[in-house]
Amino acid sequence: MAQVQPTAPEARPITANTDDASRVREITARVLGIAQERVVEKANFVTDLGASSLDLVELIMAIEDGFGIEISDSAAERIITVGDLLAFIRSQVPAAKAA
Numbered sequence: 180m181a182q183v184q185p186t187a188p189e190a191r192p193i194t195a196n197t198d199d200a201s202r203v204r205e206i207t208a209r210v211l212g213i214a215q216e217r218v219v220e221k222a223n224f225v226t227d228l229g230a231s232s233l234d235l236v237e238l239i240m241a242i243e244d245g246f247g248i249e250i251s252d253s254a255a256e257r258i259i260t261v262g263d264l265l266a267f268i269r270s271q272v273p274a275a276k277a278a
Contacts, residue, residue: 199246199268203261206245210238220262246272 200220208215211228224230230238239255242248242264248271250258258264 199272200265202245203242203265203268206241207238207261207264210234210241218261220260220265222261223259224261225259242268248272 204215204218207213207218207228211224211230211234213228217228222228224235224238235255239250239258243250246268248268250267254267258267
């Protein structure tokens, strides 16, 4: 499986020095058009952050680009909170575990 290459300016490859939670916060806030302060680990994307199904698809695509990973449809269905998303990213990106 080929690794996805980041394309957007905020889509820089993750390194051990990069704060993955901060990057998730930035990307989520941009995609959903909300303040970064609202993006906390316990926040539910739909009920707390007001994401629609289209917003969630756009968010998954932005996260895939931003972290150079692929998120399957079945995995995406299990990502309900920001914490779920962070846990998934950390399980997929070895450098994220070291951050």
